[in-house]
Amino acid sequence: MIVKEGLYYTKKHEWLKVEGNTGIVGITDYAQEELGDIAYIDLPEKGKEIKKSEEICEIESVKAVSEVYSPVSGKIIDINTELGDKPEKVNEAPYDAWIVKIELSNKEEIKDLxxxxxxxxxxKSL
Amino acid sequence: MRLKIHDWHEENAKKMADYAGFEMPIWYSGIKDEHLTVRNNVGLFDVSHMGEIIVEGRDALEFLQYLTTNDISKPPPISATYSLILNERGAIKDECLVYNLGDKYMVVYDAVAVAKIYEWFSLFSRFYDVNIINKSYDMQLYSIQGPKAESLCKELFDIDIKEMWWFQAKKINYRGVDIIVSKSGYTGENGFELFFEADLKYCMDLWKEILEKGKKYGIKPCGLGARDTLRIEAGYTLYGEDTKEKQLLSTDIDSITPLEAGLDFALSFDKDFIGKKALKNQKLQKKIMHFRLKEKGIPREGCKIFVNEKIIGEVTSGTLSMSGDGIGLCFVDANLNIGDKIYIEIRGKKKEGKIVKPPFYDPKKYGAFREVI
Structure with missing residues (x-):
């Protein structure tokens, strides 16, 4: 199970990478392994305002549907459209296959991660 | 409950989950990988959770003729007949295979119905000279499936399944244990299944031997996840998902009947069986059919199906096919035809699809009747 240095994590197994005022969000290696073969990601709309802990999108594996929650509040400024055709990228490289980029509206929230x-x-406690 | 070689599964499976009260391996390398392994090479499943009841005694045949729908008097020992167990209102209590073992019969059925069917059989057994033995928790069942299963069977047991008909079986003694080697399976592929009773060491040794000898054929252990996607792709119904009894006690006809499920081929109206009268009176309103989506998305059990903005049924089981299309079985208006356009509501969005004929793979390239191996 890979956990990368320099990222922030949520209890729901999302990761957040902070670059200046932008937060990049994906799901962790643990999450992708629990889900199994990811078959479909219901990507959100660009420009949408989202609050911390709100649902960004749903990820479907062959066996289950799971929600991705936002680790932070802000505006979705970019989505990884490549995942529309190749959702399996999340299984292959969960820390490269980012899902959305969010313009952070409250940087203080990062402290909670x-x-x-x-x-x-x-x-380990799970 | 645990399978006999549970510790091996626990160590090797990436995902375990409860199914019918058993801690079952769901996948090892991944559902997709295992699915393709079975379609292209060969996969090994431990499905020892399945139920088995032995029926013996003078009236064994008569008893099973009345309690199941198909005519099981014809197939010679040792072979099986696909049959159905109905309630008196015609609904499917379970789907099963009835093996004629010569001196007795073995009914193989679904794990979710183990207790229910045993009780049902016991209830009727008092009117017959029969002895009912529940072997569900002792009998092992290993299923070896895929185009390379034939070569592997030859190598393991010196049995050529090409020479056998589907559902034919052979009883052998292998390293001191009686094994029934049956040409059967639930994946759409050619394959064989092993029924036997043995201690932990024997079960473990045989499992490892199959994996070892299957190495050159690309064998992989496969879990319940791939078992489900494979059977859906083949178009097979699963009791508890597509076929079931809803226990509509106040009506003459319960749901889902074999006519609704499209399992008419397993009904023998030349004999008497429980549920026959109800079926004769049934006017068909809904039917199990197969669909393929045109748009992206995974159809799930319970998704509503629309034609002209009107709900005409729902998905009973769904998944993604090898080619990545949403596919599945649905219980819909019986007047629909192959090729009809439908809309399936997946998380609030209606996705276009159509009614198709199974299997969902190209039968010239995949499955037991493929033209090239």
Missing amino acids: MDKKKYEDYL
Whole structure:
């Protein structure tokens, strides 16, 4: 199970990478392994305002449907359209296959997220 | 409950989950990978959770003729007949295979119905000179499926399944244990299944031996996930999903009957069986049919189906085909025809699809009747 240094994590297994005022969101290696073969991602609209913990989109694997929740609040400024045709990229490289980019509206929210060490401890507790 | 070689599954499966009270392997390498392994090479399934009842005694044949729908008097030992167990209102209590073992019969049926069917059989057994033995928790069932299963069977047991008809079986003694080697399966592919009773060591050794000898054929262990996607792609119904009894006690006809399920081929109206009278009176309003989506999305059980803005039924089981299309079985207006356009509501969005004829794969390229291997 890979947990990457330098990213922030949620209890629902999303990761967040912060670049300036932009937050890049994806799902963790743990999440993709739990889901199994990802078959479909219902990508959101660009420009949508989203609040922290709100649903960004749904990810479907052959066996299950799971929601992706936003680790932060802000405006969705970019979506990874490549995942529309190749959702399996999330299984292959979960930390490269980002889902959305969010323009952060409240950087303070990042403090509530876990770092690598805390997320690893959290995974152990599951 | 746990399968006999549970520890091996626990160690090797990436996902385990409860099914019918058993801790079952859902996938090892991944559903898609295992699915393709079975279509292209060969896969090994531990489906020992399935139910088995032995019926023996003077009236065994008469008993099973009355409790199941198909005529099981014809197939010689050792072979099986696909049959159905109905309630008195005609609904499917379970789908089963009845093996004629010569001196007795073995009914193989779904794990979710293990207790229910045993009770049902016990209830009627008092009127017959029969002995009913529930072997569900002792009998092992390994299923080996795929185009390379034939070569593997030859190598393992020196049995050529090409020479056998579908549902024919052979009883062999392998390393001191009696095994019924049956040409059967639930994937659409050619394959064989092993029924036997043995201790943990034997079960583990045989499992590992099959994997070892199957290596050169590209064998992989496969879980319940791929078992489900494979059977849907082949167009087969599953009891509990597509076929079931709803226990509509106040009506003459319960749902879903074999006529509704399109399983008429398993009905023998020349004999008497439980549920026959109800079927004779049934006016068909809905039927199990197969559909393929044109738009992206995975149809799930319970998704509503529309024609001209009107709900005409729902999805009973769905998945993605090898080619990535949403496919599945549905219970819809019996007047629909192959080729008819339908809309399936998936998470609030209506997606276009049409009624098709199974299987969902190209039978010239895949499945037991493929033209090239």
